[in-house]
Amino acid sequence: MNSAFTHKGEKILKWMKEQPSKNFRKIQEQLVEAKCSMSNGTPEAVAITCAVMSFFSEKEETVYKCVEAAATKADIEKNLPDMPCLIGFGESRMLASRFMLSIDGVVVNDHISTFAAGLAMLFCSYYNFNIMYPLDCAATLEFIQRCFVGINPDRGSKVQVKKNCKRYSQTHPKVLSLISAIADVDWRS
Template sequence: MVRIIVSEMMQICKNPTKRNTTEIAERMVSRYPKSLKDVIDGDVIGLGYHSLVKQLQARIENVKRQYTPKITKRKAESDNDTDEIPAEQKASVQDTYGCVNWEPKFLPLSETVESQLKRKEDMKKMFKDKNYTAEDVKELIKSTYYTQRKDINKDTSILKLCQEWPFLFHKTGMAEHFQQLTGINLMEAFFTNLDKKRERILNFLKTVFAQKENQVLESLLKLANEKGRSSGCTEMILLLLAFFGEKEEHMFHYVEKTSLAEEVEMEDVPATPCLVVCGSSCFTADCFMLSVDQKIVNDDITAFSCAICLMFGSYYCFNIHYPVGLRSTLEFLQRCFFSINPERGTKVELSKRRKIFAVNPRVLTLIADLADHEWT
């Protein structure tokens, strides 16, 4: 189909642009959504036609290649999308990616600056005395959200935020902040999508892709040896890393099973959100720690799935960009498990050498392969 469409296009125009292919892909998907739309378990990815655009463009490039002179003088590349935008503005665009309430303009009607400070001190005391309920924390986080965002958006250090807003780094507090920031229920979205999609993704990675890709096959053998108790979530995350060719050490740092937070050698831990695993394997670990900016901010997480949610939530709550070494895994989790699905932009660290895509091409490839796997 792609070959036929491109052949017809190039009879009319020898050099179709991305705008041309995008318009055609959009029309095709709107006409045949059940066959062509980028969907995984009912969730539309991006605008729904990015993978078709990618296929059309790839075919056009292949057809044009035979007409391209083998020796051409390279022109200096200019990145018009980024060069004309100041660094501060670029960072702001990335920080607000996927957010619906990044910086509220006004305090709640019932609040004053003084009442916000009092609530903050109350929370610090509650956290220190360990005397609180989940509902109390949710209400206080919600009512002080305005002040939290002000502190975060003026680049307050993670250590200072940890001292001033300790609940932000724990399950209930981060989940409520994330809900206010993105409109998504952090834990509920993840566990709902995990129940719905995990088995199909695992089945595909273990059968179809493991036969083609040595790295995934090696990871499967390693997982079989390490597996202490069954955990579909753990297995899925590790296989996704292998599928995208991204290294575990960018997401996990392993320490001795009995290690305390103050004993972790932080210079070896990534600066981006990372899980410190107390043990030699994510399967057998009884405790995980959350590290942000090479600071342990939560040293008592007992469930791997909860640890993944806190790690992912940290990228949004604290305006942190995805590292290049985890860009595909994190975007796949973002779109397919946390239901954050912007049509444009990126959360990945920007680079002049790398093109910016509305949806990561490798994520689109996995989604297309999963869709094909449904029919086999």
């Protein structure tokens, strides 16, 4: 996942700079500030993930929560979602210095050193425990699956099915749109 963030992340950051959205500009500003404070690559990985979620209009908290650096494991477990979630400790998402992974409202790993490692564990938990992607963050997780991890099935999806709806069997259209937009920026350079 680290090499994917390095190689493909550069293209996503380049694409993000060309976008007129206020959300993307805010993410860029936060990234510049965070890079001055940290040098471990976490700010870039977080910025990439936040940009992807912003493009899909998905809330960052569904994948990555940020808590105060002094928060304890017991305090955090009181308010965790049932779906897998990455928790960062710090002033902001991009300035988090340590991470935890929770599944089913329970912290299962509290010694994760980088965001990319935590995101990889988060993603793997969906596959290892055969958990469907929640609708709140389905496009982001599918994008990670296809672009960073390289799992590209021709048919089928891990997206939760709404009641009385057919199972989603194609690639999410928003994911295809983002992949196309990033490829277009990369091609023009």
